[in-house]
Amino acid sequence: SQQGEEDPQALSIQEGENATxxxxxxxxxxxxxxxxxxxxxxxxHLILIRSxxxxxxxxxxxxxxxxxxxxxxxxxxxxxxADTASYFCATDNTGTASKLTFGTGTRLQVTL
Amino acid sequence: xxxxxxHPSWVICKSGTSVKIECRSLDFQATTMFWYRxxxxxxxxxxxxxxxxxxxxxxxxxxxxxxxxNHASLTLSTLTVTSAHPEDSxxxxxxxxxxGRGRVTFGSGTRLTVx
Numbered sequence: 736s737q738q739g740e741e742d743p744q745a746l747s748i749q750e751g752e753n754a755t756x757x758x759x760x761x762x763x764x765x766x767x768x769x770x771x772x773x774x775x776x777x778x779x780h781l782i783l784i785r786s787x788x789x790x791x792x793x794x795x796x797x798x799x800x801x802x803x804x805x806x807x808x809x810x811x812x813x814x815x816x817a818d819t820a821s822y823f824c825a826t827d828n829t830g831t832a833s834k835l836t837f838g839t840g841t842r843l844q845v846t847l
Numbered sequence: 848x849x850x851x852x853x854h855p856s857w858v859i860c861k862s863g864t865s866v867k868i869e870c871r872s873l874d875f876q877a878t879t880m881f882w883y884r885x886x887x888x889x890x891x892x893x894x895x896x897x898x899x900x901x902x903x904x905x906x907x908x909x910x911x912x913x914x915x916x917n918h919a920s921l922t923l924s925t926l927t928v929t930s931a932h933p934e935d936s937x938x939x940x941x942x943x944x945x946x947g948r949g950r951v952t953f954g955s956g957t958r959l960t961v962x
Contacts, residue, residue, distance in 0.1 A: 768950065777853070777940060777955035778891075823890060833879060833944040833951040837891040 739824055739838035747844040754811040756841040758824030759804075765827050767800055768835065769809050772821045781809075781822075814845045848874050851943045853954030860931055860961055868926045868957045870941030876921035877943035881951065882914075885938040897924050931961040 739760035748754055760767070766785045770778040784791045784800045784807070791798045797810040811818055821842045825835035850873040860866050870880055879898050883891040895911075897903040897918035905911045913935075915927040924943075928935050938958050942951040 770953075775938070775956070775958060778942075778953040780950060780953075783950060833942070834881065834893070834896060835942075835951070836893070837883075839890050842888070 739826060739836065741822075741824060741838040741841050743841060744839065745842045745844070747846065748814055750814060750816055750845055750847050752814055752845075754814050754818070754843055754845070756809045756822050756824075756843070758807045758809070758838045760807075760824070760826045760836075760838070761805065762826070762828050764802070765829065767798075767807050768825045768827070769796075769798060769807075770823045770825060770837075772823065772840075774821075778823070811843075814843075816845050816847055819843060819845045849945075849952040850874050851877075851941065851952045851954040853941055853957055855957055856955060857958040858960070860959070862932055862961055863930055865927055865929045866931055866959060868928075868939055868941075868959075870924045870926070870943065870954050872922050872943045872945065872952075875943075875945040877924070878921065878946045879944045880918055880924040881942045881944075882916060882924075882926050883940045883942070885940060885956075887938075891940060894926075928959065931959070933961045935959065936961045 741758045768783045769781040782793045795812045800807045821840045823840045824838040852871045854869045882894045885891045894909045895903045895905045897916045899918050903916035918924040940956040941954045944951045
């Protein structure tokens with residue numbers, strides 16, 4: 736399956752700053768999800784945005800979706816050192832929200 | 848709710864041996880489970896989809912005789928890496944979806960090192 740591309744591949748910011756990660760994908764989708772992965776660990780679901788939604792918020796997270804450009808962005812506001820992790824977008828074109836195609840990921844480093 | 852346990856969390860084995868990884872849904876019945884592998888600093892690649900009581904569906908390029916998947920019950924799926932070689936060393940992650948549930952829940956992953 737074709738993976739999506741994420742940029743940047745790596746991002747280093749200071750605590751308190753905002754972090755923006757972008758994801759582009761190739762096929763039409765039913766929904767797009769963002770996950771977080773700490774080094775060597777499993778994935779934690781962050782947020783799901785459906786294809787008919789344009790923006791979604793959850794706490795310090797803001798996700799946008801532009802289906803015409805086949806792209807999404809994840810914004811983490813007021814970052815904390817504990818936000819240091821890899822972030823992946825994942826698309827679902829089956830409508831089940833379960834068979835996912837993952838992007839290449841962004842490694843975020845938040846320093847004090 | 849929606850907890851998926853994966854075991855072992857890490858394993859080291861010798862070349863030529865087989866390794867079994869378990870993925871259990873602890874508080875729901877998982878009608879479908881997915882197995883992914885992840886190389887260092889790379890993304891997750893779907894290997895196969897398993898439905899309870901039926902044969903797994905493998906993604907293109909994944910050897911079904913090498914990566915045996917069994918989903919014999921609604922709470923357990925296993926992935927067996929047969930005749931493991933060093934190139935099979937990777938991080939394997941499962942996810943599970945229950946009947947009527949929306950998104951999946953991921954296990955914590957298994958780090959396999961073949962020496």
